[in-house]
Amino acid sequence: xxxxxxxxxxxxxxxRQLLLxxxxxxFTKKALVRISADGLRFSTEEGSTMESFVFLEKAxxxxxxxxxxxxxxxxxDPLGPPTFEINLISLLETLNIFxxxxxxxxxxxxxxxxxFATHRLNRHAGTNAFSDRSMxxxxxxxxxxxxxxxxxxxxxxxxxxxxxxxxxxxxxxxxEEIPFGRNDLCLKTIMRASSLxxxxxxxxxxxxxxxxxxxxxxxxxxNPNLSFxxxxxxxxxTVDFTTTTSSDMPILETFNCATRITANxxxxxxxxxxxxxxxxxxxxxxxxxxxxxxxxxxxEVDAAGSASGGGGGNGGQAxxxxxxDFRYVPLVEGEGEGDMDREGxxxxxxxxxxxxxx
Amino acid sequence: xxxxxxxxxxxxxxxxTASLATLGHIAWVRLDNKDVRYTVIPDTGTQVWSVITxxxxxxxxxxxxxxxxxxxNLEVPLAVLQRALKSAQNANAASIRLTKKDNIPLLSLTIxxxxxxxxxxxxxxxxxxxxxxxGTSSNTxxxxxxxxxxxxxxxxxxxxxxxxxxxxxxxxxxxxRVLAAAAVEGLHEPRCREPDVHIVLPNLVQLKSISDxxxxxxxxxxxxxxxxxxxxxxxxxxxxxxxLELSANMHGCLRLALHTDSMNISSLWTGLENPELDPxxxxxxxxxxxxxxxxxxxxxxxxxxxxxxxGWATVRVEGRDWGRVLSVGRLGGRVxxxxxxxxxxxxYVFLPAGEEAVGGGESVLTYxxxxxxx
Numbered sequence: 123x124x125x126x127x128x129x130x131x132x133x134x135x136x137x138r139q140l141l142l143x144x145x146x147x148x149f150t151k152k153a154l155v156r157i158s159a160d161g162l163r164f165s166t167e168e169g170s171t172m173e174s175f176v177f178l179e180k181a182x183x184x185x186x187x188x189x190x191x192x193x194x195x196x197x198x199d200p201l202g203p204p205t206f207e208i209n210l211i212s213l214l215e216t217l218n219i220f221x222x223x224x225x226x227x228x229x230x231x232x233x234x235x236x237x238f239a240t241h242r243l244n245r246h247a248g249t250n251a252f253s254d255r256s257m258x259x260x261x262x263x264x265x266x267x268x269x270x271x272x273x274x275x276x277x278x279x280x281x282x283x284x285x286x287x288x289x290x291x292x293x294x295x296x297x298e299e300i301p302f303g304r305n306d307l308c309l310k311t312i313m314r315a316s317s318l319x320x321x322x323x324x325x326x327x328x329x330x331x332x333x334x335x336x337x338x339x340x341x342x343x344x345n346p347n348l349s350f351x352x353x354x355x356x357x358x359x360t361v362d363f364t365t366t367t368s369s370d371m372p373i374l375e376t377f378n379c380a381t382r383i384t385a386n387x388x389x390x391x392x393x394x395x396x397x398x399x400x401x402x403x404x405x406x407x408x409x410x411x412x413x414x415x416x417x418x419x420x421x422e423v424d425a426a427g428s429a430s431g432g433g434g435g436n437g438g439q440a441x442x443x444x445x446x447d448f449r450y451v452p453l454v455e456g457e458g459e460g461d462m463d464r465e466g467x468x469x470x471x472x473x474x475x476x477x478x479x480x
Numbered sequence: 481x482x483x484x485x486x487x488x489x490x491x492x493x494x495x496x497t498a499s500l501a502t503l504g505h506i507a508w509v510r511l512d513n514k515d516v517r518y519t520v521i522p523d524t525g526t527q528v529w530s531v532i533t534x535x536x537x538x539x540x541x542x543x544x545x546x547x548x549x550x551x552x553n554l555e556v557p558l559a560v561l562q563r564a565l566k567s568a569q570n571a572n573a574a575s576i577r578l579t580k581k582d583n584i585p586l587l588s589l590t591i592x593x594x595x596x597x598x599x600x601x602x603x604x605x606x607x608x609x610x611x612x613x614x615g616t617s618s619n620t621x622x623x624x625x626x627x628x629x630x631x632x633x634x635x636x637x638x639x640x641x642x643x644x645x646x647x648x649x650x651x652x653x654x655x656x657r658v659l660a661a662a663a664v665e666g667l668h669e670p671r672c673r674e675p676d677v678h679i680v681l682p683n684l685v686q687l688k689s690i691s692d693x694x695x696x697x698x699x700x701x702x703x704x705x706x707x708x709x710x711x712x713x714x715x716x717x718x719x720x721x722x723x724l725e726l727s728a729n730m731h732g733c734l735r736l737a738l739h740t741d742s743m744n745i746s747s748l749w750t751g752l753e754n755p756e757l758d759p760x761x762x763x764x765x766x767x768x769x770x771x772x773x774x775x776x777x778x779x780x781x782x783x784x785x786x787x788x789x790x791g792w793a794t795v796r797v798e799g800r801d802w803g804r805v806l807s808v809g810r811l812g813g814r815v816x817x818x819x820x821x822x823x824x825x826x827x828y829v830f831l832p833a834g835e836e837a838v839g840g841g842e843s844v845l846t847y848x849x850x851x852x853x854x
Contacts, residue, residue, distance in 0.1 A: 219693045283690065283749050284748045
């Protein structure tokens with residue numbers, strides 16, 4: 123195929139920003155990549171009971187060029203957007219490499235111990251990428267893809283070194299998306315992502331196997347609007363949220379619940395979304411009648427390149443946003459352990475109940 | 481057999497010892513009238529043979545032995561020496577001498593630290609936990625009743641505390657073995673054929689940081705393939721570690737690459753210097769130079785390094801071992817790498833000359849690294 127123009131090429135001014143977003147879904151080895159004219163979609167899934175995806179729209183890139191593959195003859199159907207699988211860990215590590223600033227290392231002649239370099243690498247590998255402003259320079263990197271059979275190639279030049287990474291692309295086995303009835307919701311609420319993170323963190327101290335999410339249209343002490351509860355070997359815990367508050371900035375910014383509903387999910391699956399919870403400002407929590415849970419995280423991405431999370435960005439610069447979605451299939455009766463029964467009493471393992479008023 | 485010297489540059493000595501210590505547990509140290517040689521020959525991995533001029537580290541160097549040139553051969557435990565040198569980090573003066581205690585030969589370091597103290601009692605010297613393994617450490621506190629401190633006091637009896645200036649003397653003993661001439665006779669530098677490519681390496685600190693990232697990448701992608709086993713560093717031998725491919729050509733290009741199933745990544749440096757060979761150093765002089773492998777390699781390849789595999793000499797090094805070798809970058813200095821394609825890599829590290837270098841001698845550390853098969 124003598125085409126001089128690659129099918130896809132894009133330039134990003136910040137490898138760190140991409141790394142941050144992709145890390146949110148980085149709980150498994152492989153990721154599915156779909157290139158379209160509007161952006162790149164990365165998706166991961168685990169056991170077909172949980173899936174996540176992040177859409178990197180073209181506005182996040184400094185330049186974005188997509189030339190759709192043309193069918194061989196005009197009678198053929200237009201080819202779908204190129205979809206392939208890559209090793210996500212390799213991609214994350216490569217972006218990690220590209221987001222470390224080399225010129226600073228070159229200056230560091232004194233005290234350049236192995237320990238320091240390792241420490242820096244380890245520091246970037248953790249979830250706490252935000253406090254790392256001191257690391258300064260962000261890498262400009264170029265993506266290229268030339269069709270099935272060719273690798274996804276990422277290139278970066280810095281301080282006299284040019285680094286190229288060719289990621290092997292594998293054929294994608296098309297798994298079906300988890301069906302979500304977005305028009306048939308039982309629960310829809312938008313809340314602060316940090317509160318959700320706090321809730322999950324609290325529950326994780328109990329090392330539970332599953333977590334129950336309960337929603338109720340009206341709020342009472344026994345039945346708060348939204349509650350997360352879990353039972354584990356170390357005890358049980360419940361985190362309750364309510365809309366009855368006089369505060370101007372309630373934790374549950376919006377809350378719509380048609381009927382009372384409870385559903386259980388594998389706790390480790392929810393825990394896998396922790397990075398997204400930490401990176402995001404807000405999260406939209408939705409549950410449909412089947413109990414399928416959708417968490418959609420809104421992550422603010424600075425146009426200049428670094429992402430900011432936590433309690434809301436300042437005004438001023440126009441901020442881009444990216445969305446990271448998680449979808450969970452509920453546990454069927456008997457699958458999970460330690461289901462919390464709201465109506466009956468608690469278990470006899472002790473009871474820790476936290477009430478959060480927004 | 482006597483040896484005594486002042487340590488002129490503690491930081492250089494410390495960094496040198498630290499770099500050598502990463503490669504092996506013990507070093508063969510050879511002292512004579514002309515220079516100081518450190519040699520580390522571990523069971524597996526890179527060997528280093530270094531020749532350090534006396535002025536680089538020592539001052540007031542006196543040596544005497546029965547052997548010709550007053551040669552003394554010692555076996556020194558590097559980790560112990562490294563810990564002992566930690567006491568000297570902020571020293572005013574330090575000296576080293578060969579001595580014996582209880583019939584155990586040792587290298588004794590005497591370290592004098594001038595500490596300016598406020599009314600706090602001296603806490604540093606007695607609480608310093610930098611003991612050599614089998615050695616001893618003795619502290620003597622000096623204080624000065626009147627007037628300004630005098631740097632080289634003898635032992636004093638009283639401790640007044642709460643004074644402005646204190647001088648602390650710490651002694652660190654490093655147990656060693658004295659090697660007979662016969663023991664070291666059989667040790668020779670590895671012989672290698674004439675290298676195909678020689679090139680000056682870029683800033684070693686930068687090269688090391690990139691190499692370490694590649695090694696980490698290889699380990700991360702490998703461990704994920706085997707079900708995310710949590711870092712098997714201790715169990716992996718050198719032979720099992722991730723292999724980095726290092727290549728260079730005679731047009732100033734250096735390339736570091738890693739190949740795995742899921743990805744290929746490579747970093748390319750261009751515009752590096754290829755040093756000219758000195759005809760006097762090459763066997764057969766000018767003719768030898770014309771037939772030298774590197775001259776032939778010059779005819780191949782180009783300075784962009786992008787077009788094809790011609791002209792490249794390649795070796796495969798183990799990631800972590802290579803990272804340890806590169807730690808010598810903290811000493812500064814020029815590094816020339818000589819590549820024997822698919823066979824071995826020899827690094828010549830030229831240390832910057834000391835402040836008052838006498839006679840223009842240069843210290844060289846030579847690293848011999850074997851290449852792994854593909």
